[in-house]
Amino acid sequence: xxxxxxxxxxxxxxxxxxxxxxxxxxxxxxxxxxxxxxxxxxxxxxxxxxxxxxxxxxxxxxxxxxxxxxxxxxxxxxxxxxxxxxxxxxxxxxxxxxxxxxxxxxxxxxxxxxxxxxxxxxxxxxxxxxxxxxxxxxxxxxxxxxxxxxxxxxxxxxxxxxxxxxxxxxxxxx
Amino acid sequence: xxxxxxxxxxxxxxxxxxxxxxxxxxxxxxxxxxxxxxxxxxxxxxxxxxxxxxxxxxxxxxxxxxxxxxxxxxxxxxxxxxxxxxxxxxxxxxxxxxxxxxxxxxxxxxxxxxxxxxxxxxxxxxxxxxxxxxxxxxxxxxxxxxxxxxxxxxxxxxxxxxxxxxxxxxxxxxxxxxxxxxxxxxxxxxxxxxxxxxxxxxxxxxxxxxxxxxxxxxxxxxxxxxxxxx
Numbered sequence: 001x002x003x004x005x006x007x008x009x010x011x012x013x014x015x016x017x018x019x020x021x022x023x024x025x026x027x028x029x030x031x032x033x034x035x036x037x038x039x040x041x042x043x044x045x046x047x048x049x050x051x052x053x054x055x056x057x058x059x060x061x062x063x064x065x066x067x068x069x070x071x072x073x074x075x076x077x078x079x080x081x082x083x084x085x086x087x088x089x090x091x092x093x094x095x096x097x098x099x100x101x102x103x104x105x106x107x108x109x110x111x112x113x114x115x116x117x118x119x120x121x122x123x124x125x126x127x128x129x130x131x132x133x134x135x136x137x138x139x140x141x142x143x144x145x146x147x148x149x150x151x152x153x154x155x156x157x158x159x160x161x162x163x164x165x166x167x168x169x170x171x172x173x174x
Numbered sequence: 175x176x177x178x179x180x181x182x183x184x185x186x187x188x189x190x191x192x193x194x195x196x197x198x199x200x201x202x203x204x205x206x207x208x209x210x211x212x213x214x215x216x217x218x219x220x221x222x223x224x225x226x227x228x229x230x231x232x233x234x235x236x237x238x239x240x241x242x243x244x245x246x247x248x249x250x251x252x253x254x255x256x257x258x259x260x261x262x263x264x265x266x267x268x269x270x271x272x273x274x275x276x277x278x279x280x281x282x283x284x285x286x287x288x289x290x291x292x293x294x295x296x297x298x299x300x301x302x303x304x305x306x307x308x309x310x311x312x313x314x315x316x317x318x319x320x321x322x323x324x325x326x327x328x329x330x331x332x333x334x335x336x337x338x339x340x341x342x343x344x345x346x347x348x349x350x351x352x353x354x355x356x357x358x359x360x361x362x363x364x365x366x367x368x369x370x371x372x373x374x375x376x377x378x379x380x381x382x383x384x385x386x387x388x389x390x391x392x393x394x395x396x397x398x399x400x401x402x403x404x
Contacts, residue, residue, distance in 0.1 A: 049225040136299050138308040146305035151177065154365055157185040157341075162177040164185075 032056065046094045056091045065090060175310060175341075175367040184341040187366055187387070188358045191343030193257050201250055208246075265357050267325035269318065275328070275335030275348035275370070278377035282316050290401055296380050310367045312384045317396045320363045320387040328354045333375065339368035339385055347372055360387040 033042050033055040042054035061069065071079065072087055079087070088095075137143060155163045167174045176184055186192040272283040276293075284290040297311040318324050328337045330348035337356075338345035346356040360366075368383040388396070 049227060136308060138299065138302065143304055147307060150305040150307075151175070155362075156175055156364075157177060158362075158364075159185040161180070161182075161185045 044093070046092070046099050048096070048099055057093045058090045061090070175307065175365075186343065187341040187360050187362055187364060188343055189361060190257070190261055190358065191341060192361075193260060194343050197253050197257055200253060204246060204250060265323045265359070267357055268322040270325045270327065271316065271318070272327045272329070273316070273337050273348070273383075275330040275332075275337065275374070275381075277332050277375050278370075278381040280312075280316075280335075280337070280370075280381060280383055282314075284397065288397075288401055290397060290404065292400060292404070294384070296382055307367070309380060310369075310382050310384070312382055315365070315384040315386040317386045317388060317393055318360065319390045319393040320360050322390070323357060323359045325355060325357045328356065334372045335374050335381070336371035337368070337383060338371040339366050339383055341366045342368075342385065344368075345371055360385075363387045363389065 036042060036054055044053045044055055044057055047053075058065065068083060068086060068090075071083070076084075138147070152163055152166050158164055165174050166172075183191075183195055183198065186195055269284070270286055272285070274281045274283070279293050279295045281291060281293045292314050294312045294314045294316065296309065297306065297313060299308050302308060302311065326337065326344070326346070328346040328348045329352060330350045332350060334350070335348040336345060337348055342358045342360065344356055344358050346354045348354070364387055366385045366387070368385070370378055370381045370383070372378075374381075
């Protein structure tokens with residue numbers, strides 16, 4: 001079994017080597033199904049940054065399509081505008097402007113975000129009323145004022161912080 | 175202590191803490207510079223109209239983004255190591271105090287001259303007088319003379335604790351069976367608060383540390399009175 005795998009690997013490596021060695025322009029000029037560098041199955045995709053996908057859009061061609069492809073092999077000046085557009089649509093699904101078209105997805109995303117923020121707000125509000133115990137008495141206004149006065153008297157953070165912002169001569173904040 | 179809604183460090187009460195504040199400013203500036211650069215690059219990459227994204231190598235930028243981080247790291251490491259060694263210097267302390275961590279209080283022993291020892295329990299919230307700070311006040315403070323080098327030997331009697339006072343730039347783990355030494359010198363008189371900094375059970379948040387730095391005569395009076403009480 002190992003020997004079979006080795007034979008397969010050599011075949012794959014040979015194909016990979018030939019893909020690397022042959023010029024890419026030669027491969028793209030005959031734009032039918034092309035070899036992918038990472039040996040994944042060829043697939044069609046519309047991407048702004050990769051202009052030519054692995055394979056054309058339409059795989060199964062009707063007879064009319066096939067005659068059109070034959071006509072494409074001749075001089076292109078003999079193709080009418082509709083025929084050129086039809087050939088483009090055989091090869092590609094969307095044009096560049098169609099690919100770059102803006103969607104309204106952002107409205108859905110933003111709406112979802114606000115919805116969940118609002119829901120969270122409701123949960124927090126409910127918690128405040130029904131779950132949290134009362135605040136300790138040190139949070140009351142009088143107690144806070146006395147604590148602040150004591151911090152100033154103790155010269156807490158006198159260099160740049162708290163007490164540095166109090167004017168001790170005038171008895172007020174600077 | 176911290177004032178309400180404080181975000182930054184407390185003002186330094188010891189020279190080492192001053193050094194740490196300056197180093198923090200230096201390192202934070204570098205961090206801001208790097209973050210701004212990265213944010214700019216991210217925004218540029220997301221909003222670009224260019225579509226050729228498959229360039230695979232470039233020697234010049236590789237050299238830059240290897241050398242520049244190395245230089246930045248050296249610029250951070252040099253001041254950092256300087257402070258590290260500064261903190262370790264022998265400083266001939268005037269006083270040695272043992273701070274022992276228990277579940278859930280600290281005890282201090284001043285045994286240089288006499289045998290002075292006392293426990294320091296947090297004052298419970300319901301027993302606070304108006305103006306006292308919740309979860310920070312203790313019944314007995316660790317009083318020290320100001321502007322004198324103090325050595326603190328930190329250990330624990332049961333589980334791990336950690337003796338920390340942010341404004342002095344001091345934190346030392348209290349390990350049972352081990353004596354850890356730290357030293358500091360207070361540059362100004364005042365009261366400096368800290369809290370236990372190693373999880374030690376149910377009341378880990380309720381065993382604070384209060385250091386009171388006073389002139390030498392006050393310290394001598396206090397130790398005399400404490401010895402009488404004991």
